[in-house]
Amino acid sequence: MIELTGVSHCFRGQTALVGVDLRVREGEKVVLLGVNGAGKSTLLKVLAGLVAPSSGEYRYEGEVITPERLRRDRAFARRFRGEVGLLFQNAEVMLFNPTVFDEIAFGPRQWGFADAEERAYQWAERVGLREMMDRPPFSLSGGERQRLALACLLVLGPRLLLLDEPTRGLDPPATGWLVELIADLPATVISSTHRLSLAAELGERAVVLGRDHRLIYDGPVEEFLENRDQMATAGLLHCHRHRHGEVLHRHLHGHDWE
Amino acid sequence: MHVPDGFLSPATYMTAYGLAVPLWWVGVRRLRHELDAETLPWLAAVSALCFVLMQWSIPLPGGSSVHLSGIGLLAVLFGPWVSFLAVSLVLAVQSLVLGVGGVTTLAVNALAMGLIGSWMAFGGWRLLRRVHEPTALVFAGWLATVAPAAVVGVTLGVQPLVAQGEEGEPLFFPFDWEVTLPAVVVPHALLGVVEGVVTWWGRSAWVRLRVRHGE
Amino acid sequence: MESRGWSRRRLGDRLGLVVYGGGVVGVTLVHDPVWLTAAGVGVWLGAGKERGRLLRRALRLALPWLVVVSVGYGMVAFWSGLPVGEVLLRLNLRVGVLVLLTVVFATRVSLLRAVDFSPTLVWLFTMVMSQMVLWQRLYEEFRLALVSRSPGEPDLRTVLQASANAIAWFADQALATARNQAQALRARGLLE
Ligand SMILES: Nc1ncnc2c1ncn2[C@@H]1O[C@H](COP(=O)(O)OP(=O)(O)OP(=O)(O)O)[C@@H](O)[C@H]1O
Numbered sequence: 001m002i003e004l005t006g007v008s009h010c011f012r013g014q015t016a017l018v019g020v021d022l023r024v025r026e027g028e029k030v031v032l033l034g035v036n037g038a039g040k041s042t043l044l045k046v047l048a049g050l051v052a053p054s055s056g057e058y059r060y061e062g063e064v065i066t067p068e069r070l071r072r073d074r075a076f077a078r079r080f081r082g083e084v085g086l087l088f089q090n091a092e093v094m095l096f097n098p099t100v101f102d103e104i105a106f107g108p109r110q111w112g113f114a115d116a117e118e119r120a121y122q123w124a125e126r127v128g129l130r131e132m133m134d135r136p137p138f139s140l141s142g143g144e145r146q147r148l149a150l151a152c153l154l155v156l157g158p159r160l161l162l163l164d165e166p167t168r169g170l171d172p173p174a175t176g177w178l179v180e181l182i183a184d185l186p187a188t189v190i191s192s193t194h195r196l197s198l199a200a201e202l203g204e205r206a207v208v209l210g211r212d213h214r215l216i217y218d219g220p221v222e223e224f225l226e227n228r229d230q231m232a233t234a235g236l237l238h239c240h241r242h243r244h245g246e247v248l249h250r251h252l253h254g255h256d257w258e
Numbered sequence: 259m260h261v262p263d264g265f266l267s268p269a270t271y272m273t274a275y276g277l278a279v280p281l282w283w284v285g286v287r288r289l290r291h292e293l294d295a296e297t298l299p300w301l302a303a304v305s306a307l308c309f310v311l312m313q314w315s316i317p318l319p320g321g322s323s324v325h326l327s328g329i330g331l332l333a334v335l336f337g338p339w340v341s342f343l344a345v346s347l348v349l350a351v352q353s354l355v356l357g358v359g360g361v362t363t364l365a366v367n368a369l370a371m372g373l374i375g376s377w378m379a380f381g382g383w384r385l386l387r388r389v390h391e392p393t394a395l396v397f398a399g400w401l402a403t404v405a406p407a408a409v410v411g412v413t414l415g416v417q418p419l420v421a422q423g424e425e426g427e428p429l430f431f432p433f434d435w436e437v438t439l440p441a442v443v444v445p446h447a448l449l450g451v452v453e454g455v456v457t458w459w460g461r462s463a464w465v466r467l468r469v470r471h472g473e
Numbered sequence: 474m475e476s477r478g479w480s481r482r483r484l485g486d487r488l489g490l491v492v493y494g495g496g497v498v499g500v501t502l503v504h505d506p507v508w509l510t511a512a513g514v515g516v517w518l519g520a521g522k523e524r525g526r527l528l529r530r531a532l533r534l535a536l537p538w539l540v541v542v543s544v545g546y547g548m549v550a551f552w553s554g555l556p557v558g559e560v561l562l563r564l565n566l567r568v569g570v571l572v573l574l575t576v577v578f579a580t581r582v583s584l585l586r587a588v589d590f591s592p593t594l595v596w597l598f599t600m601v602m603s604q605m606v607l608w609q610r611l612y613e614e615f616r617l618a619l620v621s622r623s624p625g626e627p628d629l630r631t632v633l634q635a636s637a638n639a640i641a642w643f644a645d646q647a648l649a650t651a652r653n654q655a656q657a658l659r660a661r662g663l664l665e
């Protein structure tokens with residue numbers, strides 16, 4: 001479904017991705033790991049056709065994707081944007097309608113679904129925002145906004161769902177709900193996170209970006225999580241002191257801070 | 259609308275600086291009086307907002323796009339003095355740090371956009387808001403675009419009259435105001451409509467946002 | 474402690490500011506094309522290693538104005554028999570030299586170091602500029618989000634609506650930033 005070959009990206013002198021090769025098949029659940037600044041968000045934006053890689057090629061369903069092509073080929077853009085949904089790391093940048101209801105119905109209306117309103121109500125129910133339909137999106141709490149943005153994507157029935165730190169700001173019940181949702185969704189899902197404890201829940205395959213913005217691991221999540229050396233290379237372990245009985249120890253940890 | 263350096267005669271820009279400097283001083287004094295210790299953070303934040311607004315481009319159907327000025331909105335949200343100071347500060351950063359826009363023309367631009375634009379927008383809004391708030395806001399945004407354009411048009415247009423060489427040839431900007439005024443004002447009268455709608459919707463959205471903050 | 478290098482550079486920057494201010498005023502007082510050309514060459518030579526790039530940048534900034542004004546005036550003057558050659562030569566030279574001077578100043582001289590006699594000014598410029606970079610990125614995010622959620626080019630209504638909402642969000646953010654900043658400064662014993 002997705003084919004990246006030698007994708008690199010640079011923002012005005014700031015390297016974000018270096019030579020990334022990646023293939024993802026339909027229906028896979030992938031978790032994208034990496035430290036802050038490794039290039040996770042950039043990679044997801046490339047996959048959403050929003051950022052043109054400085055070099056390398058991106059194919060979706062065999063079609064080469066570039067922002068230029070999406071601008072020129074309207075019919076293709078319509079299909080691509082309908083099938084591929086990106087949850088931005090900062091979910092609030094996705095919200096611009098006057099009410100929660102309009103926000104969820106925006107996509108279905110734009111794509112001319114006959115049952116836009118019904119779908120909007122359905123998804124509002126599923127993400128637990130049914131009582132807030134008339135509130136302005138910006139007035140919601142962080143976690144609520146995250147769920148609203150998610151509903152805006154899911155209401156279109158995407159085939160490829162790109163989630164940039166989807167659990168950010170979610171409380172434990174909402175996190176659990178999201179994990180279940182991703183597992184049950186028929187779509188291909190790529191979620192980024194730096195919370196190791198969630199990695200195994202968000203997908204079965206891990207793709208890891210290193211500090212040098214290169215792909216340093218691609219394989220089963222469990223295998224990656226058992227391999228301390230690899231996690232250390234990725235910079236995903238941390239080190240701090242703590243007590244074992246009377247003795248003060250200092251060693252690497254793989255647990256989360258949260 | 260940034261007029262580059264070299265089109266305005268020293269007499270013009272010196273006069274503009276002569277007017278602007280005391281007004282900046284008055285503005286800062288007033289702000290200090292109102293905000294006390296929070297003057298600087300406040301000014302910095304509004305300036306950054308002003309900068310973002312000036313970068314904002316609205317794609318129009320047909321492939322072209324226009325830049326907002328955001329001055330109507332700033333004046334309506336935060337008052338004309340803050341708006342004036344913020345615009346001046348952004349113009350200074352743009353010309354001295356980023357190297358776009360003029361330095362000699364800085365005072366002219368600050369007076370036209372910052373002072374006159376803000377006050378016209380604020381005044382127009384105050385005048386009409388009791389009649390019809392949305393109209394008042396659209397009008398404010400429109401005025402904030404058109405009034406500075408008219409001022410810039412006239413300033414450019416008087417150059418051939420105030421700065422002439424020995425044979426009466428223009429030394430700086432060569433067209434007089436019969437040409438510059440319509441050339442600058444007509445397009446801005448159209449852009450002003452977009453600006454007006456943004457001012458109206460922007461303020462409405464802001465009010466909705468404020469309501470939930472309980473303010 | 475500030476290093477010797479810093480204070481030497483600061484001196485250079487202040488000198489740069491003064492030279493720049495004088496240069497700008499000077500170029501608007503001189504009307505002889507020969508002197509204007511000399512000034513242009515002087516600025517260009519003084520621009521340092523990057524002079525090629527800086528010249529291109531200055532031209533990109535000045536050309537749209539110069540072309541419109543020159544072509545327009547050229548036609549009008551030709552029709553009504555006004556002097557053309559020297560007027561346009563002078564105008565183009567003057568605008569070109571000034572824009573180049575400003576571009577060179579902006580890249581070669583650090584305004585922050587030049588004005589660091591006033592901590593208030595430095596703080597203000599730093600605040601504004603760091604916020605600008607941050608918000609520029611956020612603005613881009615808002616734009617991309619709208620693109621990714623639309624089937625094609627969003628219509629004007631949607632664009633205006635999305636802009637108005639995003640702008641309101643920025644305005645709100647500006648307020649919150651100002652408030653936090655003031656509190657942070659207060660907590661560090663400043664501002665009082
Ligand atoms: N718009 C931009 N302009 C310039 N540089 C950028 C931009 N966006 C990202 N970068 C840079 O690209 C690199 C990768 O950024 P990216 O946001 O993709 O990282 P990330 O893995 O998502 O990090 P995080 O965990 O903090 O979200 C960083 O060094 C970042 O500073």
Ligand SMILES: [Mg+2]
Nearest residue numbers: 040041089164
């Ligand atoms: Mg990220």
